[in-house]
Amino acid sequence: MTPAIEATDLSRTYSGGYEAVAGISLTVPRGEVFALLGTNGAGKTSTVELLEGLAAPTRGTVRVLGHDPYRERAAVRPRIGVMLQEGGFPSDLTVAETVRMWAGCTSGARPAGEALDSVGLTGRERVRVKQLSGGERRRLDLALALLGRPEVLFLDEPTTGLDAEGRRDTWDLVRALRAGGTTVLLTTHYLEEAESLADRLAIMHQGRIVLSGTPAEVTAAQPARIRFTLPADVPAARLPLRLRAADDGGRVEIRTHALQDDLGELLDWARETGTRLGALDARSASLEEAFLDIASRAQETSTPRTPAQEAAVR
Numbered sequence: 001m002t003p004a005i006e007a008t009d010l011s012r013t014y015s016g017g018y019e020a021v022a023g024i025s026l027t028v029p030r031g032e033v034f035a036l037l038g039t040n041g042a043g044k045t046s047t048v049e050l051l052e053g054l055a056a057p058t059r060g061t062v063r064v065l066g067h068d069p070y071r072e073r074a075a076v077r078p079r080i081g082v083m084l085q086e087g088g089f090p091s092d093l094t095v096a097e098t099v100r101m102w103a104g105c106t107s108g109a110r111p112a113g114e115a116l117d118s119v120g121l122t123g124r125e126r127v128r129v130k131q132l133s134g135g136e137r138r139r140l141d142l143a144l145a146l147l148g149r150p151e152v153l154f155l156d157e158p159t160t161g162l163d164a165e166g167r168r169d170t171w172d173l174v175r176a177l178r179a180g181g182t183t184v185l186l187t188t189h190y191l192e193e194a195e196s197l198a199d200r201l202a203i204m205h206q207g208r209i210v211l212s213g214t215p216a217e218v219t220a221a222q223p224a225r226i227r228f229t230l231p232a233d234v235p236a237a238r239l240p241l242r243l244r245a246a247d248d249g250g251r252v253e254i255r256t257h258a259l260q261d262d263l264g265e266l267l268d269w270a271r272e273t274g275t276r277l278g279a280l281d282a283r284s285a286s287l288e289e290a291f292l293d294i295a296s297r298a299q300e301t302s303t304p305r306t307p308a309q310e311a312a313v314r
């Protein structure tokens, strides 16, 4: 079976010469939830727009359900659902009118009530869009993206502006869609969202994918961390050699890929020397640490933009 989404060496250069997407390749098999993460301006939206067929790549190829989403739009559009960052619907229409209008442009649309129910907007049909809260608008955008029972759903920051409960509801909905076989590609700023929803994820920085894999693979690549304080009369230099670590004013931090062994060695040493370890904290790497680490490392090694690129960004 052809993958739901396949991108090869995808690039997008804006007028002015700024390359926002700089050679991305990714494959999303059918039925998978794939999350695109990245710092602000990393190129997530620019990439998703290429995958949705809203713009043509400067270089490289995209296939969605085996078709070019830009050139073969008629074949792809009825089979995908798109939730943009800004829905852009007339704000004087009511929720029901908006859904009806959109359903009129959608082949095989599901009943309006069913779409609104799935996003928790039942009872808000007569409210004008401009009177909805920010979170309710996001949910309406999601209902519209779901109207055509899409095989592939693109969600650009689906939970931005939602409260904790709304976010959980959206996660449950995405899980239910996956259980029904829908492929979902989402962008998000919430690492917890990617960690809990995504089968696989990619972290973008300055137009490139710098790390990808399952959430477990991405975090496993990062070191775990042990933190503690030592009594004032015990310098960190007394620690066993392989545990020598950054000592920041009495607060010691050890970064390790052998958490169990190093923690065991530390506790043995503390017991043998009668040393009290204060505020002891040992934890595996989280996606958040992986993300911050990658962003800062990529920052150090990235090539500076040319003045023309800087001007294009501004």
Ligand SMILES: Nc1ncnc2c1ncn2[C@@H]1O[C@H](COP(=O)(O)OP(=O)(O)OP(=O)(O)O)[C@@H](O)[C@H]1O
Residues within 6 Å of the ligand: 014, 015, 016, 018, 020, 038, 039, 040, 041, 042, 043, 044, 045, 046, 047, 312, 313
């Ligand atoms: N039409 C445009 N012309 C020139 N540059 C653009 C244009 N649209 C976006 N950019 C630039 O391309 C880069 C990538 O933007 P993009 O919106 O794709 O990033 P993003 O990862 O989605 O960011 P965010 O997380 O802030 O939404 C940014 O530096 C942005 O300023």
